[in-house]
Amino acid sequence: MHQSELERFEAAVLPHLNGAYSLARYLTRNDFDAEDVVQDACLRALRYFGGFRGTTAADGRAWLYTIVRNTAHTWRHRNRADTLTAEFDEAVHSEHVGDEHPESALDRSVARESLAESLDRLPPEFREVLVLRELEGLSYKEISAVVGAPVGTVMSRLSRARKRLQEELR
Amino acid sequence: MSHPAVEAWIDQSLDDELSAADAAELAVHLEGCERCRGFREERLALRAAIAEQIPRFEAPGPLRERMRAEWRAHAGARSPKPVRRLQLGYWVGLAAALAIVAVTSWQVSASRAGARLLADEVLATHVRSLMPGHLTDVISTDQHTVKPWFNGRLDFSPPVYDFAGRGYPLAGGRLDYLHGRTVAALVYTRRKHLINVFVWPAGGEAAGGGKPRFVQGYHLLRWVTPDYQYWVVSDLGIAELSEFAGLIQAADSAAAPAPPSQ
Numbered sequence: 001m002h003q004s005e006l007e008r009f010e011a012a013v014l015p016h017l018n019g020a021y022s023l024a025r026y027l028t029r030n031d032f033d034a035e036d037v038v039q040d041a042c043l044r045a046l047r048y049f050g051g052f053r054g055t056t057a058a059d060g061r062a063w064l065y066t067i068v069r070n071t072a073h074t075w076r077h078r079n080r081a082d083t084l085t086a087e088f089d090e091a092v093h094s095e096h097v098g099d100e101h102p103e104s105a106l107d108r109s110v111a112r113e114s115l116a117e118s119l120d121r122l123p124p125e126f127r128e129v130l131v132l133r134e135l136e137g138l139s140y141k142e143i144s145a146v147v148g149a150p151v152g153t154v155m156s157r158l159s160r161a162r163k164r165l166q167e168e169l170r
Numbered sequence: 171m172s173h174p175a176v177e178a179w180i181d182q183s184l185d186d187e188l189s190a191a192d193a194a195e196l197a198v199h200l201e202g203c204e205r206c207r208g209f210r211e212e213r214l215a216l217r218a219a220i221a222e223q224i225p226r227f228e229a230p231g232p233l234r235e236r237m238r239a240e241w242r243a244h245a246g247a248r249s250p251k252p253v254r255r256l257q258l259g260y261w262v263g264l265a266a267a268l269a270i271v272a273v274t275s276w277q278v279s280a281s282r283a284g285a286r287l288l289a290d291e292v293l294a295t296h297v298r299s300l301m302p303g304h305l306t307d308v309i310s311t312d313q314h315t316v317k318p319w320f321n322g323r324l325d326f327s328p329p330v331y332d333f334a335g336r337g338y339p340l341a342g343g344r345l346d347y348l349h350g351r352t353v354a355a356l357v358y359t360r361r362k363h364l365i366n367v368f369v370w371p372a373g374g375e376a377a378g379g380g381k382p383r384f385v386q387g388y389h390l391l392r393w394v395t396p397d398y399q400y401w402v403v404s405d406l407g408i409a410e411l412s413e414f415a416g417l418i419q420a421a422d423s424a425a426a427p428a429p430p431s432q
Binding site: 002003005006009010014017018019020021022025026031032034035038039040042043046047050114115116119133134135136139140155158159162165166169 | 181227
């Protein structure tokens with residue numbers, strides 16, 4: 001890679017670094033791992049930049065977020081950190097929308113969780129769509145590309161994620 | 171229209187994803203439906219609460235700088251000279267440049283097949299050491315425990331340092347087999363990352379440094395001093411791993427010209 005290519009890469013990636021870090025931070029739920037994930041993701045991005053055909057800033061953003069998201073998922077499987085929520089099953093979660101993790105039900109009987117804590121407790125598949133929509137402002141179509149799921153699935157996951165958080169507000 | 175369908179429309183309209191025609195129909199429905207108006211109010215309250223209570227994190231400044239240094243190291247390792255891009259057909263120029271880079275790195279790697287084989291061997295040894303129970307034969311953060319442990323186990327006494335004060339504490343050491351001989355493997359840590367340092371006598375190799383390698387998510391650094399050959403491997407970022415390598419090199423040159431004392 002030569003200098004002008006590196007500059008082009010930085011121009012595509014640097015404006016979205018905060019968003020990439022924020023996404024990684026919500027997916028890993030701690031600072032150290034978020035840094036590792038972003039660092040790893042950006043190196044991958046650098047290596048695959050030759051294949052990147054986007055032209056707009058939004059293209060660069062969705063492209064980078066996709067790599068960050070996939071890196072974070074690989075990281076989670078490797079570290080088995082998300083055992084509470086890792087066994088995501090679309091059918092099960094779809095049918096029993098109101099089901100909470102036993103742990104969160106327990107906590108709620110003791111003290112009300114903050115909204116941020118409720119978000120951290122959502123299964124990652126719900127958490128990521130909510131963060132991409134509410135914090136990063138991505139369109140359904142962009143989210144669909146980042147998480148690799150159809151737009152309809154994105155919409156239903158968003159709706160369920162919101163429903164869970166809404167329960168915390170009541 | 172069913173309530174779940176209307177609720178989906180309400181979400182879509184608040185997300186700016188509802189077509190104008192559907193939005194008009196939704197407005198009519200909301201006029202006459204208190205329940206759906208209530209749902210919309212709740213969603214608006216949730217949005218406000220999220221905006222207020224769930225922060226968007228910012229990338230820490232040091233991370234940003236570390237990554238830019240790392241990109242430069244990676245980009246520079248492949249082709250240090252900037253190539254002027256063609257005025258006509260930027261993509262043609264880019265494709266040609268990438269092809270040149272590919273051919274060049276292929277040639278380089280072909281000519282250094284021997285070094286690469288050794289790099290693969292080092293990497294395999296590193297990965298194997300990460301498997302449960304394989305990392306250390308002597309577990310100690312004390313260099314004065316680790317260094318004597320190698321006595322009688324190796325035909326040389328490897329330099330062992332403790333960089334705990336610099337954030338790279340020693341974790342232990344073990345014997346390993348590389349490049350057709352028994353070598354010293356020293357284990358250092360950085361946060362949760364492990365660093366394997368493989369050391370054996372220089373054996374006539376010319377002193378100097380090799381270029382950093384990045385294989386399967388691991389960085390490998392290699393250099394030769396008048397006394398020893400070093401391979402350092404870790405999943406740590408290249409900037410930090412280079413800093414660590416610099417610490418060893420500084421400590422080695424502080425110990426020279428006499429070989430590191432026992």
